[in-house]
Amino acid sequence: MFNFFWNRDKEMRSFAEIIAVDMEKLNLSKLAIEKAVMMIAKAIAKSDILIQTESEEKNKQEYRLNIQPNDHECGTVFWTEVVKKLLTEQEAVIIPIGGKYYLASAWQISNNVLTERTYSNITLTCAGNNCSIYKKLRSSEVIHLKYDNARIRLYLQNVVNQYDRTLDAVNAMMRMSSMPRFKLKLGTATLSFREKQADGTDKEMTKDQYVKKIKSLLESNELAVLTETDNVAIEQLQINTTTKAEELAKMALQINNEVANAFDIPEAVFNGNITEKSDATNEFITYAVGPVAEVINDTLTAYIVGENDYCTKNEKVMVWLARFKHVDVVDSATNLDKLRGIGFDYDEIREMVGYPLLNTEFSQARALTKNYGEEGNGNAA
Numbered sequence: 501m502f503n504f505f506w507n508r509d510k511e512m513r514s515f516a517e518i519i520a521v522d523m524e525k526l527n528l529s530k531l532a533i534e535k536a537v538m539m540i541a542k543a544i545a546k547s548d549i550l551i552q553t554e555s556e557e558k559n560k561q562e563y564r565l566n567i568q569p570n571d572h573e574c575g576t577v578f579w580t581e582v583v584k585k586l587l588t589e590q591e592a593v594i595i596p597i598g599g600k601y602y603l604a605s606a607w608q609i610s611n612n613v614l615t616e617r618t619y620s621n622i623t624l625t626c627a628g629n630n631c632s633i634y635k636k637l638r639s640s641e642v643i644h645l646k647y648d649n650a651r652i653r654l655y656l657q658n659v660v661n662q663y664d665r666t667l668d669a670v671n672a673m674m675r676m677s678s679m680p681r682f683k684l685k686l687g688t689a690t691l692s693f694r695e696k697q698a699d700g701t702d703k704e705m706t707k708d709q710y711v712k713k714i715k716s717l718l719e720s721n722e723l724a725v726l727t728e729t730d731n732v733a734i735e736q737l738q739i740n741t742t743t744k745a746e747e748l749a750k751m752a753l754q755i756n757n758e759v760a761n762a763f764d765i766p767e768a769v770f771n772g773n774i775t776e777k778s779d780a781t782n783e784f785i786t787y788a789v790g791p792v793a794e795v796i797n798d799t800l801t802a803y804i805v806g807e808n809d810y811c812t813k814n815e816k817v818m819v820w821l822a823r824f825k826h827v828d829v830v831d832s833a834t835n836l837d838k839l840r841g842i843g844f845d846y847d848e849i850r851e852m853v854g855y856p857l858l859n860t861e862f863s864q865a866r867a868l869t870k871n872y873g874e875e876g877n878g879n880a881a
Contacts, residue, residue, distance in 0.1 A: 522662065522666040524748065525755065526659065528755045529759065533656070533659070533759055536762075536765055537583075539765060539788070540583060540763065540765075541581075543789045543821070544579055546576070547819050547821050547822075549566055549820070550817070551816075551817050552818065553805065553809070553813070554813070554815075555809075558804060558805070561599075564600060569601035570600040572626050573626060583792060586645050587647065587649075587763075587792070590647055590648050590652075590653060592604075592644075593607055594642065595643075596641070596642070602624040602626055603624065603625055604622050604642075605624070606622070607621060608620050608621045616638045618636050618637070619636065619638075619639070619641075619642055620637075643799055645795055645796060647795045649791070651762045652762050652763060654762075655758065753771070756771055764787040764788045765784055765788045769784045785825065789821060793821055800817040801815075829853050829855075843867075844866070846862070
């Protein structure tokens with residue numbers, strides 16, 4: 501039995517296996533990145549956006565920010581899309597129009613340094629539909645979120661570069677394997693090799709000449725018809741590029757850990773191996789969600805509150821991450837009771853654990869333990 505292009509076949513198999521592994525890495529990286537982005541986006545979307553102000557007009561904006569930013573999207577969907585864009589593109593632009601908020605998918609911005617920048621050629625994306633705005637807007641009329649995380653940016657760029665390299669390798673492999681790989685099986689019986697001539701007659705060939713002839717036909721880019729004779733068979737080689745399940749699992753774990761580190765998500769949280777849930781969740785909120793929430797806090801405060809009210813009245817906008825974390829009221833009963841002792845009313849405590857407010861005089865009454873002194877009318881426990 502003779503194997504055609506044996507060295508080249510080994511090269512092709514090795515090349516194909518490398519490409520297959522790279523493609524699997526890219527697929528796993530894509531899934532891991534989407535998972536990381538959605539974990540942070542859902543954490544923000546689940547939290548409440550509070551406006552700390554005495555202005556009734558500003559307080560009304562909490563409805564738009566939390567419940568229905570526009571006529572076609574609820575708050576959860578809207579903020580999930582905003583954070584996804586913020587994490588993957590390092591910026592997101594929200595356009596307020598008529599008291600409603602819309603996410604921009606494309607825009608152009610001027611390069612002013614000492615004066616307000618101008619936004620133009622704006623395209624809004626809402627509930628899967630696009631809408632163009634031809635009016636130019638000043639920077640004070642838009643909400644421009646920017647989150648430049650170097651590790652996320654570097655990892656995403658590495659994935660893009662890996663995709664480009666893999667694509668180049670695929671193209672190279674396609675050029676190398678324009679024709680399928682074959683092997684020629686020769687029986688043990690005495691063989692007679694013949695080649696059909698132009699005049700219709702057969703010409704005797706040696707075995708080496710026959711092998712060389714078939715090799716040249718298979719290597720060429722021309723369509724060739726090869727006939728099989730007695731004790732001679734041509735068989736196409738199949739390149740097996742299947743990755744073993746164990747190798748795939750190890751690869752997935754490694755990629756998951758790399759993505760988790762890039763997005764500052766604890767590996768235990770990302771992989772679901774949580775032993776101490778409260779500590780892991782706290783780390784996730786502090787290192788992964790917190791920085792994104794701070795960007796939203798600062799940007800919304802600048803747009804909604806403004807410099808004067810922030811400085812003189814201490815007004816601000818904040819993403820209340822306490823609502824994201826699940827609280828077991830039985831396990832936390834002692835700590836919740838301590839909050840009551842330092843001046844929190846029942847409604848405030850109920851809101852922290854996701855319970856509906858009572859909105860009664862009793863639920864909104866405050867009391868301090870003797871350790872903290874008396875408040876106002878002297879309700880000391």
